[in-house]
Amino acid sequence: MPAPLLSLRKMTKTYGQTVANSAIDLDVAPGSIHAILGENGAGKSTLMKLIYGVERPDAGEVLWNGAPIHLSSPAEARRLGIGMVFQHFSLFETLTVVENISLVVPGSKTDLATRIRALGQDFGLLVDPFAHVHALSVGERQRVEIIRCLLTEPRLLILDEPTSVLPPQAVGLLFDTLRRLRDGGVSILFISHKLDEIRALCDRATILRGGRVTGDVDPREHDAHDLARMMIGRDMPAPLHLDPMPPGELRLELMGLNHASDDPFGIGLAEVSLRLHAGEILGIAGISGNGQSELSRLISGETVLPHGRRDEIRMLDKPVGHLGPAARRAIGFAFVPEERLGRGAVPDMSLADNSLLTAHPLGLLKRGLIDRQAEASFTAACIADFDVRTTGPDAEAGSLSGGNLQKFIMGREISLHPRLLFVAQPTWGVDIGAATAIRQRLVQMRNAGVAVLVISEELEELFEICDRIQVLHKGALSPSLDPRSTRPEEIGRWMIGAAGVAA
Amino acid sequence: MIRLVRRERASRKLAVAAPLLALFAAILSNLILFVAMGKDPAAVFYALLLEPFLTWSGFSEVLLKTGPLLLIAQGLAIGFRAKVFNIGAEGQFILGAIFASAIPVYFLQATGGWIWPAMLVMGGVGGALWAVVPAFWRVRLNANEILVTLMMSLIAVQLLNYLLLGPWKDPMGFNFPQSVMFQYDAMIPILLPGTRVNVSLLLALVAAFIAWIYMQRSFGGYQLLVGGLAPEAATYAGFSQSRAIWLSLLIGGFAAGLAGAAEVAGPIGQLQRSISTGYGYAAIIVAYLGGLHPVGIVASSLLMAALYIGGDNAMVSADLPVAAVRVFQGSLLVCYLAAITFVRYRLVRTKGATS
Known part of the structure; x- marks a missing residue:
């Protein structure tokens, strides 16, 4: 040498x-x-x-x-x-x-x-x-x-x-x-x-x-x-298995959604339509910055549409475009955002107080006052069920590693027993062991009849867990593709907007 | 080279020690200042810091000043924790005084036990109404509430001047810019016999207790906290930012207005230009010195009240200029802001770094 x-x-x-x-x-x-x-x-x-x-x-x-x-x-x-x-x-x-x-x-x-x-x-x-x-x-x-x-x-x-x-x-x-x-x-x-x-x-x-x-x-x-x-330090985790499921009821529908971004260099959404049923995982592929964050804010309710356009987003058979995040959660929606610190969790607050953020309707309040005991036991259960490595419910969210915080937020949202679960970038910055656990959890949710929407940059991940994949490129959504009969290169063509054009 | 490094978690010990450290540092730096001015530092500090606590009559005056400071600071602290910066408590205080005075000014002959409580309610409403303007513009146009509240205070002073020089001037008052002396029933009952301390101090303590429940235990207070610490998380959870702005400003305005009403219906007994003595600004320091915590604010408002009384003493006995007390208050805030940095950060000495 x-x-x-x-x-x-x-x-x-x-x-x-x-x-x-x-x-x-x-x-x-x-x-x-x-x-x-x-x-x-x-x-x-x-x-x-x-x-x-x-x-x-x-x-x-x-x-x-x-x-x-x-x-x-x-x-x-x-x-x-x-x-x-x-x-x-x-x-x-x-x-x-x-x-x-x-x-x-x-x-x-x-x-x-x-x-x-x-x-x-x-x-x-x-x-x-x-x-x-x-x-x-x-x-x-x-x-x-x-x-x-x-x-x-x-x-x-x-x-x-x-x-x-x-x-x-x-x-x-x-x-x-x-x-x-x-x-x-x-x-x-x-x-x-x-x-x-x-x-x-x-x-x-x-x-x-x-x-x-x-x-x-x-x-x-x-x-x-x-x-x-x-x-x-150990063998690769076993691949996941999607049970065949009869198509369930329609849980989420976007109908020709248009949205101009507030950011001058942001990407607006053009005629985005999708349909998501109970018992399936729909993956949104695409490189970040093609409208993902705009789309996720519209679905979560962090961006609200005017009353007249409320029908462009329908959840569980109700028009929700005009409703905020809390109202959408109330009908069975849960959401894990891509930014964990500062959006999915408050860094300076304890995990227990972070449970309250979205899980407060689960009996954590008593006549408008916080029930500290209920809050602590909910948090402890969440930590145990999702294998969150931390010192306990009193640990500040900001002190957890990215992967552990993601497991905590996933746990909190899943504990809401949603009928429609939306996860953006489920395994960003998460180690392989934890990533597998999170994907298994998503598949379990699907098999239990929950409608799951996943936005991810990791194509391998989407191929592993999704029933269908749609690709977001420059704010437009591709038709639905079947991962079992589609090659990654074909998805890749949609990712760079070259599909349909002779490659 | 020395660098600031963020701590993994906030230091509880330092959070409690920071105000004390700040007080010590402020005393030390002002001592140097007074020596440079050729004053006798021992006499100044005896008058400023010890004398207010040594006699019962002196201490009762401290308690009298504690009331408004405590009330205003509790209201402001709630907003500050939601990162809504109401700097215009002085104006809301003045409006509270004006609204409260409307009852005795227009119904001087009225009698009955309802008058002083009604005046307090009027005062609170007046202060809150004055805070409606910045809240509305902040929510509607994202106009900075710091600037709007501050400017509203200047308008409040002019409104007070107009009333006292015009329609509300006491016709028998030898042309002094002040209202009529209020009737007996317009005065808040005395709490401690032989002093000027009235029931409003009790009200302020009750307000502190309510603030404690609200901020430490209630879901409403929790929503405000989340909005202040991580606005994106508040939006994600569906907590309304507009609601937080409205609540913060209305609570702050109501508390300041209540304090203003208690001032005219208490020690002063009429509407004067001198009711505006900077309580609204001092309360900002009180709120921060108390760590924005309802219990801490009880202690810091007592300290600030003592500084007011001590400052008066020092002017007489140690020949201190009027501005000295303001300088002391200001340096206290600066020292505190420096000290709380170390709650979240620590100093690290790096060896021989060049770049």
Whole structure:
């Protein structure tokens, strides 16, 4: 093996009580694509922040071309030749591509535009330098981020979960680009939790679990099962089983729903229609930012329609478009929003007080006063039933991990015994074990005759649990697709709005 | 380099200690100020902080001032916890005084035990009505309630001036800008014989108890809290933000108006320009110093009342300027705001960081 480009020795970082990284060793060879594989909370992001100089390690050593270095800022890392593309883009929507890039890279705009085009040719990163960023697709924005990094001529490029925002087709293009970059002599650190991608792309994989290295392997020599065991410490959970169900009564109907977004760069909804029956799970696929949050607010009642348009949303045979969230819950609706802290739960309040938020009609009040005992016992039951890891009902919601808080909110909403359950991004940031538990719960609800609506970016998840899938793209909803007879690529075409057009 | 790092959970100990720390820091910094002004610091602090508690008559005056401060601060604190910032309690206080005075001004000959309670009710209604304006514009046009309530206070002062210089001026009052002296039945009964402390102090304590039940135990108060802590969560749960704004402002206005009525129907006994002595603004400090908690506010209103009396003492005995008490109040609030930062955050020393 050639001398490593980057070596980490015994890197350790703690935040308060939590050890995010514990004595991590890592060697990245020149000209390789190296995966960092791990669940949420395994310490991947912390490790990247240490390498990119965003955070400083408590202990350990970084070697760059064999020489020890001490990074104190991202600027220093960039000077050495380390570039990073974050999961969340940092581009100004109102500026053009070349304007965004010229904020970071010196040079005249015409000169930069030529270099952007040249890079695009060389590495398959085609993007119009003079397009405004708000008009670009997510895949194109990611290309802009990568180009911005490449213009500083890095030796090592770090990509944080780059595929989580992409439709399946764009993933293939990205991989092609990354391979070309590797062949051009750039090493790549590729962070992911998706086993198939890593096996398809990477030369080497370092696997993290609980802040420690649990494996350092060639991913092509191991099957997904082995990698998963190293990543989660046990076998992959068994796949779920959807019982065949006779179609039930209509529980939710949207009829030609139009809505203009308040946000000038937001996506309005155009003629959105869907029908959801008892005993089925309908999945809304699509890349975030295509109208998902607008749609979920309309269904939950956080956005209310004028009285005259109340018939555009019908729940359990009643027009509800004009009703607020509380009135919709009163007829059997429950909702788990995508933002857990600050929307699904109040961070500064205890779990017990967070139970009250939506579960107050379940006997938690006595003549307008809070029944502390009932509140505590409801919360304790919720914690026990849904395996929420916490110190108890008095713990502040903000102190729970994302996955545990999600389990708590799911538990609270399911305890309302809804007839129509709506869950947005059920497993965002949730570890595999908890994600499986949540999906199993959703399937159980369906099998018990509840109508379940799920919005998710994770196509695998939707294929696993849904009876039908519809795709949201630029505020319009595709026809209903059957996951048993539809290939993921076809869904992917709807996700980028290319369905119907010859691909 | 020293950095602020958010604590995993709020420190209960510091939440209680913060007002005391703030008081200590304010005393210390003002001590330096008084020394720089060439005053005798020992005499100032004896007059300011000890004297109000040393004699019964002095302490009874402290209790007298506690009433309105307690009442206004309890009302404001409810709104503050819902993040509705009513800064115009002074104006609502004045309107309360005006509304209450309407009864004796127009029915000076009336007698009966109903008069002073009716005046209190009128006062509360007047204060609440004055708060209707900012509430309406906030809900309707999202007009900032801080600015509107503050401006409404300026209007209230002019309204008071107009009444006292015009239609409500006492015809036998030698042209002084004040109303007639109220009749006996328009005065709130004395609570502690031999002092000026009247039944309104009792009312304020009852209000504190009701505020405690409302904010700590009731679902209505819980909804306001959620709206203040996480507005998105309140919308998600279906708690109406407009309702929270209306309730916060109306409760604050009612309490301030009640205090205004108790002032004209109590120690003053007529409507004067001098009824507006800044209780409405001081009560903001009282509310925060009490941690926006009904029990804490009982303690902080007593402290603030003592500072008023002590300030008067210090002006006479230690030759302190009028502004000194205001400066002390202000520095108390600043110190408190600094101190409560450490309830949620702690200081961390980072070694040798450069960037």
